Amino acid sequence: MNLTKTLKHKLPALTLLLALIGLPATAHAQADKTAFFESSFDYCDAKLMAGFWGEDISEAKATISFKLGVGGEDLVRQSLKMAREKALQTGSPTCSIYEMGYAPADAEALAKYFNYSSTSEAKAAMFNKMLNQGEPALIQVLKAAGAPTVSAKPVQPVNKDPFQAFIASRFDYCDAKVLGQLWGMPVDDAKMRIGDKLVNGYPQIVSSELDRAFGTAGHAECEWPELDYTYEDAEAMAAMWGQSTEESKARMTRKVNFGNRVLLDQMVKDARKGK
Numbered sequence: 257m258n259l260t261k262t263l264k265h266k267l268p269a270l271t272l273l274l275a276l277i278g279l280p281a282t283a284h285a286q287a288d289k290t291a292f293f294e295s296s297f298d299y300c301d302a303k304l305m306a307g308f309w310g311e312d313i314s315e316a317k318a319t320i321s322f323k324l325g326v327g328g329e330d331l332v333r334q335s336l337k338m339a340r341e342k343a344l345q346t347g348s349p350t351c352s353i354y355e356m357g358y359a360p361a362d363a364e365a366l367a368k369y370f371n372y373s374s375t376s377e378a379k380a381a382m383f384n385k386m387l388n389q390g391e392p393a394l395i396q397v398l399k400a401a402g403a404p405t406v407s408a409k410p411v412q413p414v415n416k417d418p419f420q421a422f423i424a425s426r427f428d429y430c431d432a433k434v435l436g437q438l439w440g441m442p443v444d445d446a447k448m449r450i451g452d453k454l455v456n457g458y459p460q461i462v463s464s465e466l467d468r469a470f471g472t473a474g475h476a477e478c479e480w481p482e483l484d485y486t487y488e489d490a491e492a493m494a495a496m497w498g499q500s501t502e503e504s505k506a507r508m509t510r511k512v513n514f515g516n517r518v519l520l521d522q523m524v525k526d527a528r529k530g531k
Contacts, residue, residue, distance in 0.1 A: 294417070297332065297336070298357050299351075299441060303349055305319070305320065307339065340387045350383060354440070357449075359404065360468070362398055362403035363382060364378070365404065366401045370401070418448050422454065426484075427466075432450060434475055434478070435469055438472065471515060478509065478512055488528070489527075490508060492527035493527050
């Protein structure tokens with residue numbers, strides 16, 4: 257058998273081998289991260305594995321996608337298990353409650369259920385529970401405590417693709433920008449995380465997180481082009497407020513940055529109807 261035919265025959269096995277031995281993500285850092293976002297792995301998983309592999313989080317997502325793409329899901333899960341064990345031993349890295357995909361209200365419910373002295377203690381207990389026993393065990397105890405993130409009744413999703421779910425939703429670039437800062441991730445990752453919540457039927461959690469984000473001092477601020485309003489919306493509001501369209505744009509932007517999006521949406525509807 258000649259060398260060319262031999263390599264062609266061996267290529268799939270070699271590709272899988274390279275994925276399984278966990279080469280540095282520099283070899284595939286630009287890989288499509290879709291497989292990661294469509295998988296059951298989340299931001300905290302990527303953060304833990306980034307620490308385990310010695311990569312940054314974006315590279316870890318690419319590595320996970322690459323491994324999933326060549327059938328290495330079992331290896332990713334094994335890597336995650338080892339990454340959790342390492343985090344337990346070294347105390348680093350750690351995941352915030354947002355990075356784990358939960359809300360402060362979940363920690364509050366857990367604190368009340370187990371009579372913890374503070375929500376901070378409950379947050380730490382949630383992270384340690386996940387590291388020691390895995391996500392299913394954490395979800396089970398949160399359900400027992402009546403935590404809203406896992407106890408809320410899911411809304412049937414319209415679109416099962418996270419990115420498309422985000423695009424089709426009422427949430428926009430500004431929302432992803434503000435939540436991205438709160439969650440400590442890039443805007444594109446925040447879009448996917450919002451979409452994941454929508455796909456799983458929890459739009460109310462995204463709304464709750466937005467309320468918290470806009471109520472946090474120093475939150476990210478948005479500019480007019482980042483808002484999901486049209487020039488016609490600004491014209492209608494300008495007529496209502498008795499000012500120029502440019503002044504209206506600036507005023508609408510300020511309202512959003514003050515956390516008054518819901519009120520502004522209703523005002524825009526009324527203005528467009530000529531009320």
